[in-house]
Each structure stands twice: as structure tokens, then as C-alpha cells.
Amino acid sequence: MTEKELIKKSIEYRKNILKYIFHANAGHTGGSLSCIDILNVLYNHVMNVSPENFKSTDRDRYIQSKGHSVEALFVVLADKGFFPESDLKTLCKYGSHYIGHPTRKVNGVEQNTGALGHGLPISAGTAIGAKLDNKKFRVFTLLGDGELPEGSNWEAALIASHYKLDNLCAIIDYNKLQITGPTAEVCNTDPIDAKFESFGWTVRHVDGHDLNKLKETFDSLPFTVGKPNLVIAHTVKGKGISYMENVIKWHHGVPSEKQYEDAISELDNAMITIPDDF
Amino acid sequence: MGAVTEIEQGKVKANLDVFSNTLQDLAQHDRDIIVVTSDSRGSGKLAPFGQKFSAQHIEVGIAEQNLIGVAAGLASCGKKVFAVSPACFLTARALEQIKNDVAYSDNPVKVIGISAGVSYGALGSTHHSLHDFAALRAINNIIVVAPADNFETEKAIQLAAKTDHPVYIRFGKKAMPPLKEVNDDVFEFGKGRVITEGNDVAIIATGETVYPALQAAKKLQEQNIAATVVSMHTIKPLDASLLAELANKCKAVVTVEEHSVYGGLGEACASYLMQRNIFKSFRIIGIPDEYTVTGSQQDIFNHYGISEEGIAKEVMQLLNR
Numbered sequence A: 001m002t003e004k005e006l007i008k009k010s011i012e013y014r015k016n017i018l019k020y021i022f023h024a025n026a027g028h029t030g031g032s033l034s035c036i037d038i039l040n041v042l043y044n045h046v047m048n049v050s051p052e053n054f055k056s057t058d059r060d061r062y063i064q065s066k067g068h069s070v071e072a073l074f075v076v077l078a079d080k081g082f083f084p085e086s087d088l089k090t091l092c093k094y095g096s097h098y099i100g101h102p103t104r105k106v107n108g109v110e111q112n113t114g115a116l117g118h119g120l121p122i123s124a125g126t127a128i129g130a131k132l133d134n135k136k137f138r139v140f141t142l143l144g145d146g147e148l149p150e151g152s153n154w155e156a157a158l159i160a161s162h163y164k165l166d167n168l169c170a171i172i173d174y175n176k177l178q179i180t181g182p183t184a185e186v187c188n189t190d191p192i193d194a195k196f197e198s199f200g201w202t203v204r205h206v207d208g209h210d211l212n213k214l215k216e217t218f219d220s221l222p223f224t225v226g227k228p229n230l231v232i233a234h235t236v237k238g239k240g241i242s243y244m245e246n247v248i249k250w251h252h253g254v255p256s257e258k259q260y261e262d263a264i265s266e267l268d269n270a271m272i273t274i275p276d277d278f
Numbered sequence B: 001m002g003a004v005t006e007i008e009q010g011k012v013k014a015n016l017d018v019f020s021n022t023l024q025d026l027a028q029h030d031r032d033i034i035v036v037t038s039d040s041r042g043s044g045k046l047a048p049f050g051q052k053f054s055a056q057h058i059e060v061g062i063a064e065q066n067l068i069g070v071a072a073g074l075a076s077c078g079k080k081v082f083a084v085s086p087a088c089f090l091t092a093r094a095l096e097q098i099k100n101d102v103a104y105s106d107n108p109v110k111v112i113g114i115s116a117g118v119s120y121g122a123l124g125s126t127h128h129s130l131h132d133f134a135a136l137r138a139i140n141n142i143i144v145v146a147p148a149d150n151f152e153t154e155k156a157i158q159l160a161a162k163t164d165h166p167v168y169i170r171f172g173k174k175a176m177p178p179l180k181e182v183n184d185d186v187f188e189f190g191k192g193r194v195i196t197e198g199n200d201v202a203i204i205a206t207g208e209t210v211y212p213a214l215q216a217a218k219k220l221q222e223q224n225i226a227a228t229v230v231s232m233h234t235i236k237p238l239d240a241s242l243l244a245e246l247a248n249k250c251k252a253v254v255t256v257e258e259h260s261v262y263g264g265l266g267e268a269c270a271s272y273l274m275q276r277n278i279f280k281s282f283r284i285i286g287i288p289d290e291y292t293v294t295g296s297q298q299d300i301f302n303h304y305g306i307s308e309e310g311i312a313k314e315v316m317q318l319l320n321r
Helices: A003-024 A029-046 A067-079 A085-090 A119-132 A151-162 A192-198 A211-219 A257-272 B003-008 B015-029 B047-052 B064-076 B095-104 B132-137 B150-162 B207-222 B240-249 B265-275 B297-303 B308-318
Strands: A061-064 A139-144 A168-174 A202-207 A229-234 B033-037 B057-059 B080-086 B110-114 B143-145 B167-170 B193-196 B201-205 B227-231 B234-236 B252-260 B281-287
Touching: A003 A029, A003 A067, A003 A085, A003 A211, A003 A257, A029 A067, A029 A139, A029 A168, A029 A211, A061 A067, A061 A119, A067 A085, A119 A139, A119 A151, A119 A168, A119 B064, A119 B095, A151 B064, A192 A202, A192 A229, A202 A211, A211 A229, B015 B033, B015 B047, B015 B110, B015 B150, B033 B047, B033 B064, B047 B057, B064 B080, B064 B095, B080 B150, B110 B150, B132 B143, B132 B167, B132 B234, B132 B252, B132 B265, B150 B167, B193 B207, B201 B207, B201 B240, B201 B265, B201 B308, B207 B227, B207 B252, B207 B297, B207 B308, B227 B240, B234 B265, B240 B265, B252 B265, B252 B308, B265 B281, B281 B308, B297 B308
Parallel strands: A061 A139, A139 A168, A168 A229, A202 A229, B033 B057, B033 B080, B080 B110, B110 B167, B143 B167, B201 B227, B201 B252, B252 B281
Antiparallel strands: B143 B234, B193 B227
């Protein structure tokens, strides 16, 4: 996929996230917008996973620990052909499989998540499973910075290093905001890099909205042979919609009709202004 | 042959030992059998397993939440994973992981709660698991099993290895005599095992309380009271048809369990019978809503009437004898 196509994908994904959250009148808007560029690069550039190989034991795995940003995952899975995008019209409706957190009832979802602090332990177990069978697949898991106080993360951080899981890549959507306020004020988890490094991980920082930088970062996996990998993706909650960026109420705020139309036209303008030299 | 003699001769093992031996037999023929421990290989009698099958043993340290999360990830790779830790920690500290990562996600982990109930005796209530049936019964998609003797333990472990859905199995560490001299029963999850038959009272017990229930039945026989004793090894799904059949046949029903009287086998049976309009004299023998008296497992059993004497006495009172 060309760089321009990848940029277009991000804009389309943002439009769809807003479309289906607006339609459902529910969703985790800010966090879905902060992590969508990461998912775009993972699913369209990094990971070997598709509807065709989803039953294969060799596929790369993606486990979303910050399950509440499910809208980002669903729009990407729909785009990859795991299910028709029109299914998302049922998001959060009575009887729908498309609920407010990842569930394996939706094709393409690896694990049921939603309770925080679960993705890293399961991912570590999956990465150990790959090592036991000498399989080459990799395991990617996306965490929110707000879920780091969950102790199970640190139990898994220890074991990932103990078992030298260089096939495991955790990504922190470091948007610095959570439902109550700035993460640094709720329970400061900084410095994240020094903590994980002291646990035996190799840590890379990246601009979580710079698609090229994300590609470069993931292309250089494993960062160190024999060590688990952490990508701290510096992101902006609500990224792409000016009135949502860094505003806490958009954690799970749903736009009004006017706000929705403004957001879509902002994204349409962004599409028009993609430079040709990409 | 008396149970004591058999123990002395080494023929009667703790269910824990049978668990360990059965796992080794399974692992020998199937490299997908994986044991995950949380510094529990000693208490789980799994040190020999770890030595013989080091490639099939994952140690995570004292971290029960991670134990279950890692086990779920391994199971998602097609491994037949036995996650082993004391029942008290496993089903309390890691309950959310059992609920979400195992049961809800349907990762077929075999959750093994060792030294269950009050097996740890005088170590006290931090180490007792008297809540696990109640907690896990209320979670969808996990089979809950408490084998009574060596036979049931071996069968339960073998069956769990073949089961593609989550299973919880809990047992203690005391030597458990066989309930029957000849074990030709078919063992299935969800099918109670009838040990003796009689029409006066149905004693429905589970785990390590089946043996004292059987002793009580022998004592009651001397008073011309004929008891049916069932090892209801599977708490969920409950063998409702057997329960209904026995309740219809007998004058009274007594349940016995090494668990709180709240939310376990007894309440499961009572709920079923009441909702089917089967009303019989009914008693639940278990641990009342308190932190237990101090002492060994046997001391605690004796104190709360989970004993030959206590169960017989309860039955006599219920039958007005």
C-alpha cells in the first residue's frame, strides 16, 4: 500500500468511527481516534492476518487490551473484509454481536476483552505458545496508558522478559488522558519507558499519528533479540477532529448532528489536502 | 479392607498425587499437554512433572492473574493447558481472568484448584476456598468438578484433557480411600455416581465429603435406615435427573460439601427441587457463614458435622428417628 493510500485509510477509518458511534449513539470516541493510525499500520502494513488466513495457526495475532476503543478495531476489520461494513449499523443495538467491546462473535477478533489489564497476560501466553511450537507468528497488543495501574500488566511484563518473548510487541496508546482527567494526575505512570526497560523490555517511542514512523518502528521488530518489545505511541485523544482533540469529555462523548457534520467535513477537507507528493 | 490399612500399604493416594501421575501419563503421549504453575509445583506435587517434561511446564511465579491469562493465551494456540494453583488464590484473585479470559472467551483452560476447601486446615481462612463453587456456578461456560476419590480424580483429569471448553477441578491433599471396591462406573461430567442405594434418605455429597457420607450411611444401616449416597462430583452442570429421581424416591435429602452453605451444591439442589415442586425434608451440611474454627481439615469437618457422626445425626433428626 502506498503512503497516500495509507493516509486515506486513516481518514476513512476516522469517518467510519464517527459514523457508527453517531448512529449507535454510544462509543469511545476519543480513544478510538487516538489509536486508529496504529491499527491502520498494523493491519495494512505489519501483520500477516486476513479473513483468508484467520484460521491458520501461523497468523499474526492482535489482542486489544484497551477493549473500549472497539470502534477503531471494528472499522478496520470491516475494511479488511472480515465482515460487511454495513453490519456496524447494528453497533450496540439489541441482539447485535457488535457490542461495546471486542468479542469473538465478531469475525477477526482474537479474544474477548474489555476489563482492563487482561491483554498483556493473554498475549504473553500466546507468544509462549508460538515459541513452544517454533512458530514465527508475532503477537501485538494495544494497551491504554490509563490501564497501566492494573497490576496484572506488571505480572505479565515480568514473565514476558523471563521467557525472552521477542515475538511479543505491546503498544501503548499514550494519549495521556483517561475518563477522570490527565493520567499523570489520576495515577502517574511516567516514566513508562524506564519502568519497562527495568523489567527487561526494549522500548521505542514513536509519534502514534505518523504513519511512516510507525511503519519504520514496526519494521525493525524485534528491537532486541531475546527481549519483549514496547512501542510507546505518543498520541492525541480525539485526534483529527479539532474540537475533540485533548478534550476529556470526548472519552465516550457522542457528537450531536451538527458536531457530526462538522467532524465529517473536517475529515473530508483533510482528504482533499493530502499532498500529491505522497 | 479398612481404609487405614490401605493407606499404610500405600494403595490409597491423595487425589493430588493421582492428579500428578495422571498428568505425567497424559504428557508422555501428547506434547500439547502443558502445565502452568505459580510457584505451586511443590504444593501441586508437580516437581516430577517439571523434571520429566520441562518443555511442557511453564512457571509464572506467584502471580495468579497472570497464571490464568498466560494459560488462556496458550490454550488459544491449541495447547491443552492445566493451570494449577491453590484453589483459594486461583478462584478469588484470578476470578476475573477465569470469567473473561477463560470462560467468556471460551479458551479451554483446565483450571486446577489444589488444596481446596479447608485442606490447609490450621493455615487459616486466607488459605481456605469455601466460595469457589458459588463464584464459578454463577459464571457461564465452565464445568465445576470436585472428584471424591482416586478413581474420579484420574477420570476427571483424563476427561478434562479431551474437553474443548473450560473446566474447573478442585481437590484436596488427604489420602482418599476408594468409594467402591470395583470401579467400573462410566465417568462423565454432569453425571452423579451412585455409591450405595437405599430409599429412606438421599445423601448427596461432593469431593472429600463423600467418604464420611458413605461412613454415615453404614452407621445409619445399623439403625435400619437405608441411604442412597451419591458422589455429585460435578457441581455444574448438576445431574438434575438423578437428583429428581432420588428426591422422589426418598423421604429426605441431605447434601454435604466442603464449601460455604451459601451458593454451593446444597443450594443448587434445593433450587432445582423447589422449582420442580419436589418438596422433601432437606438439609445442607457445609461450612456456615463464618471464618472457621481453627484446626486441621479433620478438626474443622468434625466441628461442623461433616463427619460420620455429624451426617448420621442430621439424617436421624430429619427423619424424626
